[in-house]
Amino acid sequence: xxxxxxxxxxxxxxxxxxxxxxxxxxxxxxxxxxxxxxxxxxxxxxxxxxxxxxxxxxxxxxxxxxxxxxxxxxxxxxxxxxxxxxxxxxxxxxxxxxxxxxxxxxxxxxxxxxxxxxxxxxxxxxxxxxxxxxxxxxxxxxxxxxxxxxxxxxxxxxxxxxxxxxxxxxxxxxxxxxxxxxxxxxxxxxxxxxxxxxxxxxxxxxxxxxxxxxxxxxxxxxxxxxxxxxxxxxxxxxxxxxxxxxxxxxxxxxxxxxxxxxxxxxxxxxxxxxxxxxxxxxxxxxxxxxxxxxxxxxxxxxxxxxxxxxxxxxxxxxxxxxxxxxxxxxxxxxxxxxxxxxxxxxxxxxxxxxxxxxxxxxxxxxxxxxx
Amino acid sequence: xxxxxxxxxxxxxxxxxxxxxxxxxxxxxxxxxxxxxxxxxxxxxxxxxxxxxxxxxxxxxxxxxxxxxxxxxxxxxxxxxxxxxxxxxxxxxxxxxxxxxxxxxxxxxxxxxxxxxxxxxxxxxxxxxxxxxxxxxxxxxxxxxxxxxxxxxxxxxxxxxxxxxxxxxxxxxxxxxxxxxxxxxxxxxxxxxxxxxxxxxxxxxxxxxxxxxxxxxxxxxxxxxxxxxxxxxxxxxxxxxxxxxxxxxxxxxxxxxxxxxxxxxxxxxxxxxxxxxxxxxxxxxxxxxxxxxxxxxxxxxxxxxxxxxxxxxxxxxxxxxxxxxxxxxxxxxxxxxxxxxxxxxxxxxxxxxxxxxxxxxxxxxxxxxxx
Numbered sequence: 027x028x029x030x031x032x033x034x035x036x037x038x039x040x041x042x043x044x045x046x047x048x049x050x051x052x053x054x055x056x057x058x059x060x061x062x063x064x065x066x067x068x069x070x071x072x073x074x075x076x077x078x079x080x081x082x083x084x085x086x087x088x089x090x091x092x093x094x095x096x097x098x099x100x101x102x103x104x105x106x107x108x109x110x111x112x113x114x115x116x117x118x119x120x121x122x123x124x125x126x127x128x129x130x131x132x133x134x135x136x137x138x139x140x141x142x143x144x145x146x147x148x149x150x151x152x153x154x155x156x157x158x159x160x161x162x163x164x165x166x167x168x169x170x171x172x173x174x175x176x177x178x179x180x181x182x183x184x185x186x187x188x189x190x191x192x193x194x195x196x197x198x199x200x201x202x203x204x205x206x207x208x209x210x211x212x213x214x215x216x217x218x219x220x221x222x223x224x225x226x227x228x229x230x231x232x233x234x235x236x237x238x239x240x241x242x243x244x245x246x247x248x249x250x251x252x253x254x255x256x257x258x259x260x261x262x263x264x265x266x267x268x269x270x271x272x273x274x275x276x277x278x279x280x281x282x283x284x285x286x287x288x289x290x291x292x293x294x295x296x297x298x299x300x301x302x303x304x305x306x307x308x309x310x311x312x313x314x315x316x317x318x319x320x321x322x323x324x325x326x327x328x329x330x331x332x333x334x335x336x337x338x339x340x341x342x343x344x345x346x347x348x349x350x351x352x353x354x355x356x357x358x359x360x361x362x363x364x365x366x367x368x369x370x371x372x373x374x375x376x377x378x379x380x381x382x383x384x385x386x387x388x389x390x391x392x393x394x395x396x397x
Numbered sequence: 398x399x400x401x402x403x404x405x406x407x408x409x410x411x412x413x414x415x416x417x418x419x420x421x422x423x424x425x426x427x428x429x430x431x432x433x434x435x436x437x438x439x440x441x442x443x444x445x446x447x448x449x450x451x452x453x454x455x456x457x458x459x460x461x462x463x464x465x466x467x468x469x470x471x472x473x474x475x476x477x478x479x480x481x482x483x484x485x486x487x488x489x490x491x492x493x494x495x496x497x498x499x500x501x502x503x504x505x506x507x508x509x510x511x512x513x514x515x516x517x518x519x520x521x522x523x524x525x526x527x528x529x530x531x532x533x534x535x536x537x538x539x540x541x542x543x544x545x546x547x548x549x550x551x552x553x554x555x556x557x558x559x560x561x562x563x564x565x566x567x568x569x570x571x572x573x574x575x576x577x578x579x580x581x582x583x584x585x586x587x588x589x590x591x592x593x594x595x596x597x598x599x600x601x602x603x604x605x606x607x608x609x610x611x612x613x614x615x616x617x618x619x620x621x622x623x624x625x626x627x628x629x630x631x632x633x634x635x636x637x638x639x640x641x642x643x644x645x646x647x648x649x650x651x652x653x654x655x656x657x658x659x660x661x662x663x664x665x666x667x668x669x670x671x672x673x674x675x676x677x678x679x680x681x682x683x684x685x686x687x688x689x690x691x692x693x694x695x696x697x698x699x700x701x702x703x704x705x706x707x708x709x710x711x712x713x714x715x716x717x718x719x720x721x722x723x724x725x726x727x728x729x730x731x732x733x734x735x736x737x738x739x740x741x742x743x744x745x746x747x748x749x750x751x752x753x754x755x756x757x758x759x760x761x762x763x764x765x766x767x768x
Binding site: 028029030031032033034035036039040041042043045046047048049050053062065067068069070071072077080081083084085086087088089090091092093094096117118120121124128129130131132135153183212213215239240242248252253254255256257264266267269270272273274276277278279280281282283284287 | 399400401402403404405406407410411412413414416417418419420421424433436438439440441442443448451452454455456457458459460461462463464465467488489491492495499500501502503506524554583584586610611613619623624625626627628635637638640641643644645647648649650651652653654655658
């Protein structure tokens with residue numbers, strides 16, 4: 027009995043995990059975190075109307091979800107002024123990125139992203155045998171001209187660009203992005219990840235003709251809508267690309283209560299606006315806490331703030347560990363020089379109290395260990 | 398602008414949909430069904446404890462689900478007397494089948510199933526470029542000896558066998574399956590789909606050493622646990638195969654409320670037992686309704702009953718259409734001679750009242766149109 031014969035590609039893949047979840051870390055440390063502000067979750071939670079819709083639909087969970095996410099898809103289309111045929115609802119952006127990579131990336135195909143950008147995208151590309159070409163960040167931001175130029179050089183099938191970006195929180199004006207679409211190489215698809223765009227200044231989302239076949243954009247209910255655990259995201263793109271998802275997606279893969287919650291959340295614009303305000307206030311407090319500790323916070327258009335610890339990756343890692351030991355769960359960028367920072371989520375007052383208490387000692391300890 | 402360059406495999410795939418959902422059908426007919434008993438859902442619903450857990454966790458949905466489904470996985474392991482390392486929780490059996498096929502099926506690889514068995518498995522195999530070899534049903538049941546023999550003949554990487562089976566509801570004693578494991582060819586993995594096994598007589602689930610690398614079994618919370626819309630299933634297998642899922646799965650793909658609901662549902666054994674009794678009673682009533690209309694119901698160990706309409710697929714299709722026109726949603730097998738039947742789900746009393754009312758006229762109409 028030799029067991030299953032995996033594909034050569036699968037046999038070559040490592041058993042990696044893109045992220046270690048906070049629950050796993052809590053089990054390892056034996057006690058819960060005081061502040062869970064490391065996974066870019068939205069601590070202010072979903073609209074009460076979304077919660078109510080999910081609770082109501084929990085009693086109807088014996089039914090499969092609507093395989094076409096009809097109502098949600100129509101509401102999203104109306105929100106964006108596009109046709110329902112331009113919207114694909116899926117199991118979070120993570121799930122949709124997996125489908126997209128599967129649609130276009132065969133083994134050996136070139137894909138371009140930034141060195142240090144979203145690891146789950148890279149995980150999917152590796153998982154389908156794509157070859158990743160990485161472009162460095164420029165001034166702590168993803169560098170679209172360099173990404174497009176690299177895409178042309180390597181004949182990339184996909185080029186990933188997040189606006190705002192994770193993990194640094196940077197953003198570019200939408201007009202600047204729209205002006206560069208002419209530089210998207212023939213046969214390359216620009217993957218515009220807008221997971222955090224609701225937190226960003228007006229005009230951050232570029233105006234792009236929805237039938238422009240050079241671009242697919244991704245949005246989510248995980249961030250501004252506060253529903254990370256529900257797993258609802260969507261793609262906006264030209265109708266032929268949206269139809270292509272139907273060739274491979276898990277048609278009955280959506281949680282029924284999540285569909286209902288997303289629909290209700292989308293309709294509560296007031297809650298969204300309040301959330302965005304609360305997040306902005308929390309970003310301000312994080313920056314103030316950083317400053318009080320002699321650190322600088324980078325500008326952010328997201329629900330997290332990259333805080334420069336003033337040293338290298340080793341120092342930042344030590345700060346992160348010190349915060350963790352004091353019950354404050356945060357994460358940090360993977361790649362130099364961005365890994366001089368830690369990434370702190372917009373927390374509640376209580377979360378940020380915990381941060382404020384823990385940071386001085388964590389910092390002192392880290393500096394000591396770095397000597 | 399030519400748009401994205403799809404992989405040659407994807408370009409070759411049809412834009413098929415394994416099933417048209419009842420919501421889609423309702424929109425087309427302009428009115429809801431009276432009885433939704435066509436999708437093998439469990440109308441008796443989940444344990445009230447599961448509903449309560451999902452409702453509670455809906456308020457915590459801002460957090461991603463635990464990427465390791467730790468608590469649920471450990472509870473499942475205890476339930477089956479295996480180690481947590483032998484359990485992979487995933488987005489329903491559909492999602493897990495997709496992962497499994499991706500793990501082992503490269504383009505051109507042979508896969509064996511029964512002609513007329515679960516279409517979503519076939520959808521995944523086609524989606525990864527596998528070559529399906531189909532074995533006919535024997536006496537309205539999947540024919541394991543013939544499946545294994547075909548697997549040897551074509552050097553299959555996977556052989557799919559559902560026990561009990563869908564769409565006919567047949568089942569084999571577990572001992573009979575266990576006795577045939579020696580005939581699983583070297584390098585072939587037996588995919589034992591036990592989605593409906595909780596409804597089946599004691600002893601239907603074979604005793605198989607969990608570290609036996611020839612077999613992977615699938616279970617779900619969609620059927621007996623009444624949580625189809627939650628999307629929670631699991632694989633039971635040797636630890637190395639379970640670990641392999643970690644190479645490709647969507648690690649943060651599980652809905653957080655669904656994880657909590659499944660855990661609570663698993664712990665309510667009494668509700669499960671009551672459900673199994675209600676389903677058995679409903680099967681009995683379906684058989685009685687069939688008999689009263691001069692039709693015969695096939696034996697079933699599931700939550701649906703295949704009813705032989707006494708003609709060919711055209712007649713059965715007309716009966717199905719007649720029931721649908723009268724507000725009773727059912728489905729039917731795709732392949733002859735099984736498509737002489739319609740597949741009727743174990744409904745509530747009210748659902749089966751609707752069936753009882755609708756069937757005589759649907760049948761008369763169908764017979765008339767068949768003349």
